[in-house]
Amino acid sequence: MKKFDDDSNYDGVKKVLQNLKKIEAPPNFEQKLFDRINQDESEKKLSFIDRLFLPSYLIPSSVIAVAIVLIFFLTNIFVPSTGENPLLVNPRVREDVISTNLPIVTKKVENKTNQKTTNDVFETTEIPQQNLSDNSSNKTNLTNNPNLGIRITGEPSQSNTYYNGSILTSASPDGSINKRGLDYKQIYLQRLQKVQIEQMRKKMEEMLRNSNR
Amino acid sequence: MTDKNFNDLTDEELIVEFQINNTIAAFEILVKRYKNPLMNYVFRFLGDYEACTDVVQETMIKVYRYKDSYQSIAKFSTWIYTIAGNLAKTELQRQKRRKMFSINAYGKDNDENYEIPDESFRPDSETDTGIINEIIQKAILKISPAYRQAVIFRDIQELSYEEIAEIMNITVGTVKSRINRGRSQLQKLLKHIYKD
Numbered sequence: 001m002k003k004f005d006d007d008s009n010y011d012g013v014k015k016v017l018q019n020l021k022k023i024e025a026p027p028n029f030e031q032k033l034f035d036r037i038n039q040d041e042s043e044k045k046l047s048f049i050d051r052l053f054l055p056s057y058l059i060p061s062s063v064i065a066v067a068i069v070l071i072f073f074l075t076n077i078f079v080p081s082t083g084e085n086p087l088l089v090n091p092r093v094r095e096d097v098i099s100t101n102l103p104i105v106t107k108k109v110e111n112k113t114n115q116k117t118t119n120d121v122f123e124t125t126e127i128p129q130q131n132l133s134d135n136s137s138n139k140t141n142l143t144n145n146p147n148l149g150i151r152i153t154g155e156p157s158q159s160n161t162y163y164n165g166s167i168l169t170s171a172s173p174d175g176s177i178n179k180r181g182l183d184y185k186q187i188y189l190q191r192l193q194k195v196q197i198e199q200m201r202k203k204m205e206e207m208l209r210n211s212n213r
Numbered sequence: 214m215t216d217k218n219f220n221d222l223t224d225e226e227l228i229v230e231f232q233i234n235n236t237i238a239a240f241e242i243l244v245k246r247y248k249n250p251l252m253n254y255v256f257r258f259l260g261d262y263e264a265c266t267d268v269v270q271e272t273m274i275k276v277y278r279y280k281d282s283y284q285s286i287a288k289f290s291t292w293i294y295t296i297a298g299n300l301a302k303t304e305l306q307r308q309k310r311r312k313m314f315s316i317n318a319y320g321k322d323n324d325e326n327y328e329i330p331d332e333s334f335r336p337d338s339e340t341d342t343g344i345i346n347e348i349i350q351k352a353i354l355k356i357s358p359a360y361r362q363a364v365i366f367r368d369i370q371e372l373s374y375e376e377i378a379e380i381m382n383i384t385v386g387t388v389k390s391r392i393n394r395g396r397s398q399l400q401k402l403l404k405h406i407y408k409d
Contacts, residue, residue: 009396010396010399010400012403013368013399013400014396016349016399017349017369018368018371020257020350021343021346022249022253023249023252023253023257023265024249024252025249025252026266029248029266029269030241030244032270033270033273036270037274
C-alpha cells in the first residue's frame with residue numbers, strides 16, 4: 001500500500017494533467033437546461049388517462065378495436081353454425097323426389113293383405129308434403145279424416161313406387177313403407193304434445209267444416 | 214431569502230433548501246457552481262464536447278427531478294459526481310456501440326455519405342498548446358475507463374481519495390491502486406511530452 005501512496009514517481013504525469021485547460025460549459029447552458037426542465041414538467045403533467053385520449057394515442061387504439069370487431073364478424077360469418085335446433089328448422093325439400101309438373105292424382109288403394117300395414121302408408125291429395133310416423137294410433141286419427149285431405153292406403157304397389165299427390169315414395173311389396181330415401185322428420189311426442197295436436201286437429205276440422213259451409 | 218444570501222450557503226444547505234421549499238434560486242446556484250467542474254470531468258472522460266454537454270445537462274435534470282433522494286449524510290459533490298459518472302459511463306457504452314455499428318456499416322457500403330464532425334469549436338485545439346492538450350486527451354482516452362475515472366478525479370478534479378472512493382463505491386486502497394495504474398499507463402503514453 002505504501003507503494004501506491006508514493007506519488008513522486010508520477011510527478012510528470014500529474015503536472016501534465018493539472019496543466020490541462022479547464023473545460024467550460026457553453027454560454028447558453030443554463031437556458032437550455034431550464035428549457036428542458038420545463039419541457040419535462042409539461043410532459044409530466046399529462047396523466048396516463050389524459051394521454052390515452054389524445055388523438056395520437058386514440059388512433060392506434062381505435063384501429064385495434066375496429067380490427068378486433070371485423071375479425072370477430074368475419075370469423076363468425078364464414079364458419080357454419082352447428083348449434084341449430086332441428087325442431088325449428090323446416091325439413092329440406094328434396095328436388096330429386098318431388099315432381100312438380102305431374103298432375104295431382106288421388107289414388108285409392110284397397111287393403112287386401114295385411115291389416116297391420118293399413119296405417120303405414122298414406123297419401124295426401126292437397127297437402128304436398130307428407131308426415132310419416134311410426135306412431136300408428138295417432139296416425140289413424142289424423143290421416144283417416146277426409147276433411148284433412150289425407151287418406152291411408154295399405155295396398156302394396158306393383159311398381160314398388162307410390163305417387164301420392166306430389167311425393168314419390170318407395171314401399172316394399174308387402175305394403176310396409178320403406179323409409180329409405182324419404183325426406184321426413186320423425187318426432188316422438190309426449191302425452192301433452194299429443195293432446196295439443198289433437199286439439200289443433202279438432203280446430204282445423206272445425207275450420208274446414210266452417211269453410212265448406 | 215435573497216440570491217446574495219443563497220450564495221453564502223454551502224452546497225448541502227442549498228440542496229436542503231431546494232428539497233424543503235422547492236427554491237429554484239438555490240438550484241440555480243448549484244448549477245452555476247457545478248456546471249464547469251462537471252463539464253471538465255465528463256469531457257476528459259468522454260472526449261466529446263457535445264456529448265459532455267448533454268451528460269452534464271442530464272445530470273442537472275436528475276438533480277432537479279430526484280432532489281428528494283439526496284440524503285444529508287453525504288456530501289453534495291459526491292452525490293452529483295456519482296450521478297454524472299454513471300451517466301458518463303452509459304454515454305461511453307453508447308458511443309462504443311455506435312462506433313461498432315458505423316464500422317460495420319462502412320464495411321458493407323463505402324458509397325454512403327458520412328457526417329464530418331465540426332472541429333471548429335474544440336476547446337482544446339484553439340492554440341498551439343491545444344495540440345498538446347489534444348495529445349494528452351487522446352492518451353487519457355486510451356487507458357481503461359476505471360483507471361481513467363480515478364485519475365481524472367484525483368489529478369484533474371483534485372478530489373480526495375475518500376471522496377473518490379465514495380463516488381466510485383470502492384475502497385480507498387482500490388482507488389489508490391487504480392490511480393497508480395492509470396498514471397503508469399499515461400506515463401508510457403505521454404513520455405515524449407513531459408520530457409520536453
